[in-house]
Amino acid sequence: MDFICPRIDRLISCYTCGAQSLPPFQLCEASHVNCPPCSKHMARCACGGRFARGPHLLLDWMVSALKFKCKYRAGIATGGGGGGGGSGDDACPLNRWYAVHELREHYRHECTRNAFPCPWNDCDHVARIETAADHYEEAHGPFQALIPTDVDRWHDVQFIIPPSTRADFVKKIFNGYFMFTMKYPTSPYRRKHPHLKPQITMRNLNPADQLQYTHDWEWDMFRKVIIVTVTIRELYDNC
Numbered sequence: 001m002d003f004i005c006p007r008i009d010r011l012i013s014c015y016t017c018g019a020q021s022l023p024p025f026q027l028c029e030a031s032h033v034n035c036p037p038c039s040k041h042m043a044r045c046a047c048g049g050r051f052a053r054g055p056h057l058l059l060d061w062m063v064s065a066l067k068f069k070c071k072y073r074a075g076i077a078t079g080g081g082g083g084g085g086g087s088g089d090d091a092c093p094l095n096r097w098y099a100v101h102e103l104r105e106h107y108r109h110e111c112t113r114n115a116f117p118c119p120w121n122d123c124d125h126v127a128r129i130e131t132a133a134d135h136y137e138e139a140h141g142p143f144q145a146l147i148p149t150d151v152d153r154w155h156d157v158q159f160i161i162p163p164s165t166r167a168d169f170v171k172k173i174f175n176g177y178f179m180f181t182m183k184y185p186t187s188p189y190r191r192k193h194p195h196l197k198p199q200i201t202m203r204n205l206n207p208a209d210q211l212q213y214t215h216d217w218e219w220d221m222f223r224k225v226i227i228v229t230v231t232i233r234e235l236y237d238n239c
Contacts, residue, residue, distance in 0.1 A: 009071075010221040011062045012063060014038055016046040017175070018212040020071040022100055023063055034061075037175045037208065041145070043154040067097035068108060075147035118205045119179070135203070136170075136177055143172040161217075161226040173230050175209040178202050180228070200228065 014021045015032035028032050028045035029052060039051050073095075098106055107114050107128065116132045118125040120140055127135045137143065148154045157173050161182070171178050183199045202215045212233040217226050 008066070008137060009068065010065075014210075016042060019208070022104065023060040025059050025063070027052050027056050027059070041078040041165055046088050060170070062164065064151055064228050065098045068103060068203075069095070069097060070103070070111060070113075072111060097167045112236065119205050132208065133177060133206050140170075143170060143177065145172045155232045157230045159228055160223075163226075164225060170205070174213075175206060175211060175234065177206045178213075178230070200226070202230070 011021070011032060012021050012025075013176065014035035015028070015204065016034050017039040019035050021035035022032060026036065026039035028034060028044070028047060029049035030047050032045050032047055032049070034042075034045055034051065038045075044050055107130065114128050114130075115126050115205070116129050116133070118127065118135060118139075120136075123139065124138065125135055146157050146159055148157055150156070159178075165182065167182050169180055171180065179202070181201045181203075183201075200215070200217050204213065212229055213234045215228060215230045217228045219225075220227055
């Protein structure tokens, strides 16, 4: 199979985030495959086209008749430079090919590399990577989904942080669950330099989201609030 079709994984790679996607597929107007999270939460495909309505049955049937490898195999080191042979810690060969229904079961029950510990403090839950966001909603949510307000800037999301906001908080933006941490200058220094804005860091807690983001912020002196902008980096660079 490697020799016959060395790039078969690209057939089911999401055009927007690059993650492996399984049927049913959602295509855009340019026929690019998109994974369920991107087609559900993104306003458009990475090419800028809108998503078509409904699944693509012909592609679904064709892919269901093929076999693919575990998407986590690339992160496993194999001994002796044997070209991908050997077994992982779940006793499954690293070069094994799976039918679509077998691959779903592999991710759900067999693949020990498909595990992610919840990053919330005092939470010891471990979930499959694809279901980590579901755990956030059930155990720590619900979280309001922030969406673009400007049609022409569909790859940007802006929101306002009031001064009374606590130091750590989570926002759901596009496919990500972002943990924002605000660090203000110390009180004496802050009184002498009131124009200084806090430092804000952003971390995506959704391990299934492979999109790359950047963020920026500015202090609105008139409203005395912080305006944060989160941008999908790869899409923005291509626009």
